[in-house]
Amino acid sequence: MAFMPLPKIMVAPNGARRTTSDHPALPVTIPEIVKAANACFDAGAGGIHAHVRDAEQNHVLDAGLYRELVAELARAVPEMAVQITTEAVGRYTPEEQRAVVRAVMPKMVSVALREMVPDADTAEASRFYGWAHEAGISVQHILYAPDELSRLQELVEHDAIPGGDLQCLFVLGRYVKDQESDPLALLPFLDALQMSDLSADWAVCAFGRNETAGLSAAFAAGGKARVGFENSLWNADGSLAADNAERVREIAALLAH
Secondary structure (H helix, E strand, O other), rough: OOOOOOEEEEEEEOOOOOOOOOOOOOOOHHHHHHHHHHHHHHOOOOEEEEEEEEOOOOOOOHHHHHHHHHHHHHHHHOOOOOEEEEEOOOOOHHHHHHHHHHOOOOEEEEEEHHOOOOOOOOOOHHHHHHHHHHHHOEEEEEOOOOOOHHHHHHHOOOOOOOOEEEEEEEEEEOOOOHOOOOHHHHHHHHHHHHOOOOOEEEEEEEHHHHHHHHHHHHHHHOEEEEOOOOOOOEEOOOOOOOOOHHHHHOOOOOOOH
């Protein structure tokens, strides 16, 4: 079964927490997200990491909204890969996260390992991961710390997570002071991956003003990038980006050198 590979550049245009009060160009409605996706595809993003919002701009795991967004994106930018999220933001249980994926049946989904498998009870998570693999859904495992690679390997070894076609996202700066990432924080992830028995298609996202530097480090190490207002509003020179497409263009330019 063919799984959707991670695009070299995936845009994350809104995330779960920022609103238009943080930046007026942050897309929150479905038409706004589709418009941003179009512009970002033209700027060099091969995929979109999509969150949907309710009328008050709150992050929601709403299957109906997701299905509408996926359909609109397929119409407007058919060549763009679409990945939905199961992010909990402290509101959703693992059961609710699994349910939205089953209801939407996306081609790609990102799942935080620590949210989906929060303790030693792996039975339900194992059924979900096995089902997703059988359904041909590409699951990207979000890892917030290098030691989570050991947890991922343990779950693969115990057949709780299928070991083939693994996709990972290494998150830089989410749980540090002021959420300002350091490109050097990628090195422990790479060391942990090299010491493991895992083979993965991996990407990096980097919070704050060092986003460009972090993603440049990812490319240099053979990885891929997730860029956008979910993680950073700033260009490498410290200026506030006009929109997500501007951030994508800066990252796409790194590949041209």
